[in-house]
């Protein structure tokens with residue numbers, strides 16, 4: 145009881161500390177960092193704004209370091225739920241950052257910022273991966289970093305530890321997921337229409353097991369693998385938990401930044417009591433989604449003879465069973481929907497992103513779809529005890545499962561695996577277990593020469609060179625630099641560098 149009282153007193157101290165920080169109206173000369181006037185959902189849906197200006201708005205939302213006047217951060221601590229976004233405590237009551245369980249950055253860019261870790265110095269840019277410093281530390285309630293409990297070299301931790309992947313190509317990945325979901329939903333209907341018949345869940349060459357319906361109309365999911373019982377394919381998040389980037393982004397905004405989307409919390413309310421309402425509006429999430437769906441995509445370099453041999457070995461050894469080199473879509477336009485209805489991907493469409501247009505530019509196939517060289521199957525796999533997480537909120541099975549990492553761009557994205565534990569490609573491969581155990585063993589048994597070939601092949605899978613650079617330049621051209629007199633500045637020739 146005394147402990148509880150002590151805890152409550154500290155809690156109240158924290159709450160009090162937050163309250164000391166002034167609200168927007170008491171801060172003359174200060175303003176939010178995001179533009180006050182933003183593109184609305186209605187404007188996007190009505191086609192009243194150009195794609196370029198939507199993308200620019202998305203880029204702003206992705207890269208602007210948000211501050212308290214934008215709604216950054218959580219409000220006073222919620223004593224009933226101190227873990228979910230909205231009322232989390234801050235470290236040492238600093239009032240702004242938490243870091244362990246979110247409130248860990250001011251912008252998306254802070255974590256998605258390395259375009260190539262293979263160039264020296266690394267090439268920084270928009271939408272890339274993060275180093276280990278940018279790992280998200282998700283929902284722990286216990287940590288033993290000094291390993292004082294049993295001194296076994298394993299710092300116990302009951303949350304998730306996740307390394308940021310890049311966002312290039314996400315539009316095509318989302319489209320693949322939607323089409324696969326539509327197929328799986330149709331199979332479920334077929335099963336219901338034919339009770340007792342075993343329906344094979346095969347979409348785009350990926351097997352998700354079998355489904356049967358009982359005569360009483362209940363579906364038997366015991367033969368289903370790699371997808372949830374809602375039969376919605378979820379490519380996003382390393383655990384395969386989100387069907388669309390919009391779903392992911394709604395969570396990311398709240399978790400990392402304490403920015404509350406109206407589509408989650410409601411309009412004209414301030415549930416985190418930080419003095420800011422309507423922090424993120426539907427148009428913001430749409431602009432963010434259109435921006436990421438139109439980022440440049442990863443590509444494969446022309447394969448050298450060694451890389452070509454490596455590609456063959458990659459298939460022979462069984463890597464391609466999960467890392468499927470390509471998946472084809474039927475369409476070339478990604479339909480964006482609001483609100484989203486996960487089991488019916490084609491309703492409430494307000495905008496279509498043509499994935500064959502620059503800068504994404506997938507070549508269009510004769511039948512109308514595109515080929516996506518993602519090196520994955522959008523399916524979850526048991527990766528064994530070695531990669532297992534200790535997340536207290538997940539089941540044993542979910543702790544062992546990860547969605548197949550998409551290997552396009554892998555040359556540039558070290559460190560590898562879900563938490564970035566592998567600093568070399570070989571470590572990443574040798575740490576595979578579970579369903580990949582036999583393939584891992586086959587890789588380990590290869591000759592040194594074949595291993596080198598496979599690595600050479602993987603090193604030809606590259607991230608885009610200058611993602612969003614043109615877009616950023618076009619955004620800044622809109623407001624030409626002005627001199628004090630108000631006339632546009634003459635552009636100065638760059639100084640010749642003295643050698």
Ligand code: HEC
Pocket residue numbers: 206248249250251252253254255256274278279280306307308309310311314379380381382383389392393396397400401432
């Ligand atoms: C503190 C670092 C951090 C910040 C800040 C951050 N992210 Fe991420 N991002 C991650 C991590 C880690 C993952 C992988 C999460 C997982 O495995 O569940 C991720 C994954 C994603 C994904 C899914 C990609 C995929 O292929 O699975 C999207 C989309 C995304 N982030 C968008 C955003 C947006 C939009 C913002 C800003 C609102 C943002 N992120 C801010 C760390 C960050």
Ligand code: HEC
Pocket residue numbers: 382458461462463464465466467525527531546547548549550551554557559560561562563569572573576579580583584587598
């Ligand atoms: C049973 C499915 C499966 C097989 C077979 C498989 N992988 Fe993977 N691979 C995965 C999954 C799932 C991950 C993500 C694991 C994680 O994040 O911890 C992954 C991750 C990787 C990564 C790290 C990528 C990154 O961005 O972090 C590399 C590299 C890789 N695999 C290469 C290979 C190679 C080479 C082979 C064949 C020798 C292979 N894999 C076989 C499922 C598989």
